[in-house]
Amino acid sequence: MDDSTEPRGDEARIERVLFRPAAPVPTQGAVSWPALVRGLLRSDFSHFPAAAYTTRVYRIPVRGRTLLMPSGPAQVREVLVSEHDNYPKSRVMQRILGPLIGNSMFVTNGDVWRRQRRMIDPTLELSRLKAFLPLMQGAVDDMVARMGQGGEMDLDQETMRVAADILCRCVFSEQVQPGMVDELAETFRRYQALVPAFLALEGLGQPRWVLPLRQLRARRAGNRIRGRMAALIRQRLDSGARPEDLLTGLIEARDPQTGHRFTETELVDEVVFFFLAGHETSASALSWSLYLLANDPQAQERARAEVLRELGPAQADFSGLRRLRFTRDVFREALRLYPPVTAYIRDALGTARLAKRDVRAGDLVSVTPWFVHRSPRNWSHPDLFDPDRFQTEAGRASMREAYVPFNTGPRVCSGAAFATQESLLVLAAVLGRYRLHPVPGRAPQPAAWLTQRSRNGTWLRLEPLSRRTGRDQSRNTS
């Protein structure tokens, strides 16, 4: 970690060797709140100046209060870890996501959140992940079958589909039909598309009813998803069946302190939230990982060689996945460059100080991992794709201090291990079967929606390999 923003001596050499992935260019000068709102509606980071990357706490006055965006490691830790009681989840999130996820743990605070966390964490603990492996593998096999002979395709469609399918299988085991998985994913996508406008309005301090049509669409999408999930949950409760999956974990969860069990409405809240938390995020991480690999043929060959060596032609096993060190570093680097959750938004409860500046009660604090991960104060050559950085001393130090794709502290993502396992399975399946190439003229344009996605899809060309040897089929048959 470096306190200066001066380029290092080897920067020019590194620039020539490493891939510089798509990213918006920061603006010059300060940003006013109308510009911020316009930017929020456009949904990318191009409306932020370079100072947002280099200042420890970047501040924007917004109609009587301040939006603070910490990217300095000490300030990020204060907000997320040491002083987290002063920075609860913002009511903004409850207002925006409430019609979809009700009072799930993602938007609650205090004792209610602590109880939810005590009950939910065991359902996602490491020992259960082994049991999920065959369920995940089934969804991955179907993805590979759909990809068939490859060719040019928008990988976003496939990553969304496989992540949604994995989530459905791990929550409901066999119950969910493919048609319904697609319908759920599409309805979630429609809800997501409405979020930037709601966020912009929150920034302006305007009530959401000024957008009645979007409000209505959000409520409809929320009700549709909740209705589908509620029916599946009722079916399970009525059947009395208890397969080894996430829904059984939630139904049987009991708070060790109070003995509380989830009511049926609470089950719907948490299941819908699992779906929201677990499919868009993983799909985003996977699309960006594949895009980065397609544009760095050397890294791609190394990852493929590792997959073929450690997993072989057979189906992936738990210990084999853990040996995918380089592939895991590629995934880590994708999460650094394109952190799937765009912002961790908090309300300041009381007065405080951050980087020697006042925070007042009612101020909005947004830890935005894009800035934390791309600050030249926190990472060397932060805009370049360098999966090997995690094996260097400097990279490890940066990772300890300034790497928060899953958040950190008490509200760290409960599904990080789940997400890593499914992502390695998907990456291994694709790398073991296809060589990835970029499609000229179709570089992705990053968009900061609720998750970090590409505005124009992730278009790649998949060239089939021989499964047994990992060599091109075309070469083998000629």
Ligand code: HEM
């Ligand atoms: C690459 C994929 C994923 C990423 C990057 C990710 C990231 C995050 C982040 C940043 C948060 C905290 C947000 C905040 O505090 O404002 C979070 C919370 C959470 N995530 Fe994930 N997530 C991923 C996948 C998953 C999956 C697959 C699941 C479950 C199956 C999951 C379950 C949760 C839960 C339950 C929380 C709430 C924690 C709390 O508020 O105490 N996540 N996730």
